[in-house]
Amino acid sequence: MSYTNIINMLDLGGIPVKARERKENFPLIMAGGPCAFNPEPLADFIDFFVLGEGEEVILEILGLLKTSKAGHGDFNKNRFLQEAARIKGVYVPGFYEVSYHQDGTIKQVEPVLEGIPPVVFKRVVKDFDNAAFPTRTLVPHTETIHDRVMLEVLRGCSRGCRFCQAGVIYRPVRERDADKLLAQAEELVGSTGYEEIALTSLSTADYTCVEPLIKKLLDRYGEKGVGVSLPSLRVDAFSVNLARQVQEVRKSGLTFAPEAGTQRLRDVINKGVTEEDIKETTYAAFSQGWTSIKLYFMIGLPTETYEDLDGIVDLAQKILSIGRQAKPAHVKKPIKITVSASSFVPKAHTPFQWEGQEARESLREKQRYLKEKFRKLKNVKFHYHEVEVSFLEAAFARGNRRLGEVLEKAWMLGCKFDGWSEHFKYQLWLEAFASFGLDPEFFANRSFGTEETLPWDHLSSGVSKEWLAREYRLAREGTHTEDCRSAPCYGCGVCSQLDVKPQTKR
Ligand code: SF4
Missing domain, CATH: 3.30.750.200 (Transcription Regulator spoIIAA)
Structure with a gap:
């Protein structure tokens, strides 16, 4: 529900909202994060999306920008985007054409330039221990959300909940070495002055060394008045024990x-x-x-x-x-x-994406x-x-590129901050859909055929569509799939596709 705010931000910044209307003198607009795995509703507004983990790819993008601007004044946006589209993990929607069947489903999504990949794969950090981690962050003068030191203990989750998008797109699980985390905590507490250290991840209790790590952090910082927090807990007594500590x-x-x-x-x-x-x-x-x-x-x-x-x-x-x-x-x-x-x-890239x-x-x-x-x-x-x-x-999570005009219309009608219930204007959203003859139920309530081309099929988390379909079938049978960190690999495909070493518990 924040999509119209993106358009609003561009407009308030004096920037034309449509990517194709922005010439060289306007900033390049890039976007990432989980929604970049089905970015099609935003395709008209964003110059390029980055799929996957930013620290892995940002230097390549900036390097390209630097060389593209080296000529002082002759920066060519289209040429830059053509080169950027060849960087692994970068998706430039303007270089992909979507064609539709009569019934509104997608026929195909094709790159329109030679050398542009038909499927964009996410980027993934392979050496998580030594990946760049900012330890001298800006500290705001006001109290903000996440007003604490964030220590990312692990990335990914292999539990395989079938509704969960994060569980698919952040695969595979990678843990950070406890000594590395202690060193990062030392630097971060020293440079920010925060009084709380949050151990972040999708499931912190799954971090192999969580107990000794907490103990060391409390021993080291408890007396200085710096506490430790766990933002996510599993449903088990072990987690309660951690919370108590x-x-x-x-x-x-x-x-x-x-x-x-x-x-x-x-x-x-x-x-x-x-x-x-x-x-x-x-x-x-x-x-x-x-x-x-x-x-x-x-x-x-x-x-x-x-x-x-x-x-x-x-x-x-x-x-x-x-x-x-x-x-x-x-x-x-x-x-x-x-x-x-x-x-x-239902979310894109999950076993329930078809539902x-x-x-x-x-x-x-x-x-x-x-x-x-x-x-x-x-x-x-x-x-x-x-x-x-x-x-x-659901309509926007499973939507295709046609929803771009709906978003712009909704914004023009006054839909802003609709993620806040007091600003939610349902009738205006329906009006925006109707003005293009589109039915939100087509995107939200229709079960997609497993043979159908999905709006995000040209974007990959590395997990195979076949595996997602198998999990969808197992769901209907009520069959459980084990966590691949404590059971053998069940072949979701991400480790071989992205050449990452699967990590069992340390
Ligand atoms: S490829 Fe195998 S080990 Fe790697 S995340 Fe998928 S199931 Fe787990």
Whole structure:
């Protein structure tokens, strides 16, 4: 929902919003990050996208820019972009032509220049230990989000949750050596003065040396008033133990994401978490003094039934009673549980990329059902997201290049900051789609055929489409796929495709 803000930023900067309207005297606009793996809705506005890990490719891009500008004054944007499109990981949408079938599906996406790759592969850091890491960062005068030292302990996640885009596009898992991290912490604390060190990754408890690392950091910085935090926790007692180590005063609550209410559905989505794990984890948390726990679920997951929704309520009820049993006698605060259920948004490059999002009315009905059930449960709060926001998110997450004009129109109609609920203007979005005869349901709710050319098929994370299709089939069978760091490689393709050494646990 932030896409119109990109257009808005360009406009406020006095920069023509369309890439083809920007001549040599305007800045080059590049973009990266997870959305660059299906950037087609933004193709009209961005000069080039970078797929994958920036530190691996940025010097090549800047080197090319330097030589392109060396002639002082004769910088030719088109020539620069033609050369940039030959750098691995760089996607210049203007050099790819999309053709469509009569029914609006994509016929093909083809490069229009010779020497431009038909498929752009992401860039990946192979030597993660020695990759550049900024240790003298700018420290703002105001308190901002992420106002702390960030130590990236590992990159990637091999657990293979089938809805998760990050789990695919950041593959394979690479860990950073603990001594390297300690040296980085020393420099970062010294140069920034921050009072908190966050151990970041997609799943920090999966870092092999997490316990000794935390201990060393606390020993070294505890007395200086510098704490350690873990932004993401797995649903297991080990994670609670880690949280206890880093959080002496238990002021904040703990958050866990079982994602689905029944074992059957957790197997479908490959969330390798059992009810026993959830019970053990929450028991450990309550017995160590936490009184407030947040649980994240999704509704509208593939194959979901009302039994799975009852499973969410049932689980919350069980956790509440575990809390009452496990709470130490000296803790007076009542046990509180917050259940948050977002609507499933299928994402590009995941095994569920083919699956259409559930219809809005059906999702609303599910929300009403859960709301009614939770209304009767004291000390359980239930939150859910607006269905219309998730619907538009799905349309743009699975959208093609035709949505560029919709974005521009929506922005012209006044859609800005729509990620903030008070600014969300659903009717204007629908108006923008209608003005080009496009139906958002075509992108959001339609299940794509496995033979269909997807809007992002010419962009690759290194993970093969065949493997994603196999995982989609296994999901429907409810068959679990093991984590490849503790089981043999199941051939997702990324390690051989990008020539990266698979890393087992250290
Ligand atoms: S190629 Fe094999 S080892 Fe590498 S990430 Fe995929 S499944 Fe894991």
